[in-house]
Amino acid sequence: MIIITGGSGQLGRLVIENLLTRVPAHQIGISVRDPSKVTDFADRGLRVQQADFEDENSLIRAFEGGSKLLLVSSNAAAYGGDTLLQHRNAIAAAKTAGVERVFYTAQASTAPDAYFPPGLSHYATEGMLAASGLAWTSLRHGFYAASGMHMIGDGISSGVLRTPADGPVAWTTHEDLAEVDAALLAGVEVIDGPVKLTADAEYDFAELAEIASGLLGHAVTQDLVDDAAFQAGLIGKIPPMQIGFMMSYYRAARAGEFVKGDGALARLLGRIPTSMGDVLEARFGSRSGTP
Numbered sequence: 001m002i003i004i005t006g007g008s009g010q011l012g013r014l015v016i017e018n019l020l021t022r023v024p025a026h027q028i029g030i031s032v033r034d035p036s037k038v039t040d041f042a043d044r045g046l047r048v049q050q051a052d053f054e055d056e057n058s059l060i061r062a063f064e065g066g067s068k069l070l071l072v073s074s075n076a077a078a079y080g081g082d083t084l085l086q087h088r089n090a091i092a093a094a095k096t097a098g099v100e101r102v103f104y105t106a107q108a109s110t111a112p113d114a115y116f117p118p119g120l121s122h123y124a125t126e127g128m129l130a131a132s133g134l135a136w137t138s139l140r141h142g143f144y145a146a147s148g149m150h151m152i153g154d155g156i157s158s159g160v161l162r163t164p165a166d167g168p169v170a171w172t173t174h175e176d177l178a179e180v181d182a183a184l185l186a187g188v189e190v191i192d193g194p195v196k197l198t199a200d201a202e203y204d205f206a207e208l209a210e211i212a213s214g215l216l217g218h219a220v221t222q223d224l225v226d227d228a229a230f231q232a233g234l235i236g237k238i239p240p241m242q243i244g245f246m247m248s249y250y251r252a253a254r255a256g257e258f259v260k261g262d263g264a265l266a267r268l269l270g271r272i273p274t275s276m277g278d279v280l281e282a283r284f285g286s287r288s289g290t291p
């Protein structure tokens with residue numbers, strides 16, 4: 001059986017839908033904090049077990065009978081929680097439950113010296129997996145295109161993207177990542193250790209502003225501000241922890257932490273991955289500027 005955590009989330013849901021095209025429903029189990037969010041999957045014959053990353057025993061029960069596990073990374077640190085403790089619980093539970101291979105969703109920034117905090121916690125989690133004795137695959141996902149849209153949406157609407165200096169990012173869609181995650185879970189290929197899964201095209205915010213200008217038929221420009229001024233402008237508007245997180249994005253982007261991989265996503269998809277340019281075009285119209 002293949003067990004999926006985070007099955008109520010954006011990525012987990014898409015992975016499950018893709019997996020259902022490859023394996024029968026009764027061979028898929030969902031480990032989820034709130035089973036009422038996945039009654040649709042239960043109705044389609046998937047096994048649903050309640051479990052929380054905070055509670056190792058609940059995870060052991062939910063992983064029971066699983067040979068492969070998709071551990072969708074926790075975002076607990078963004079809410080003041082302990083991401084690494086949660087990952088430690090999940091990996092220990094996988095071992096106790098007899099899981100053979102853990103597939104973990106890391107990110108392109110994964111490194112021991114990353115400026116982007118999730119890159120550090122993904123690196124530490126990969127270390128836990130390596131020490132666990134379990135077989136493991138780390139799916140180092142490109143920066144979500146949906147997150148990018150969230151970051152630039154207001155600027156595109158207003159015509160001015162006011163940001164610190166940034167850098168190239170291989171924005172990648174949940175849809176492409178879920179398709180390949182599911183293929184690997186189903187066993188199309190066995191990859192040991194990390195694999196970087198990103199779109200092939202990289203864009204910084206100035207390039208995205210230029211594309212948006214062409215699509216919308218009115219100017220969208222990047223207004224560069226220095227880090228200190230940008231940071232000062234955020235005080236009182238968002239929680240202090242989020243300010244630090246946001247500033248880390250710009251430092252990391254400048255350092256190239258979100259650049260593309262070696263084409264593994266395209267190879268496994270068998271096509272060119274959706275680019276951020278494609279995402280903008282789908283949202284705002286054709287690139288010729290015609291409606």
Ligand SMILES: NC(=O)c1ccc[n+]([C@@H]2O[C@H](COP(=O)([O-])OP(=O)(O)OC[C@H]3O[C@@H](n4cnc5c(N)ncnc54)[C@H](OP(=O)(O)O)[C@@H]3O)[C@@H](O)[C@H]2O)c1
Pocket residue numbers: 005006007008009010011012032033034037051052053054072073074075086105106107141142143144147
């Ligand atoms: N590649 C990137 O650029 C990028 C960007 C942002 C985030 N991420 C990471 O990718 C992960 C998946 O992304 P997503 O878009 O699918 O996020 P999402 O829609 O927020 O889904 C997160 C999933 O994690 C579950 N979860 C949260 N806390 C849990 C806990 N204590 N125990 C068990 N399950 C828990 C959530 O369950 P509930 O429905 O019960 O809340 C939900 O199913 C995120 O959690 C984050 O770590 C990556």
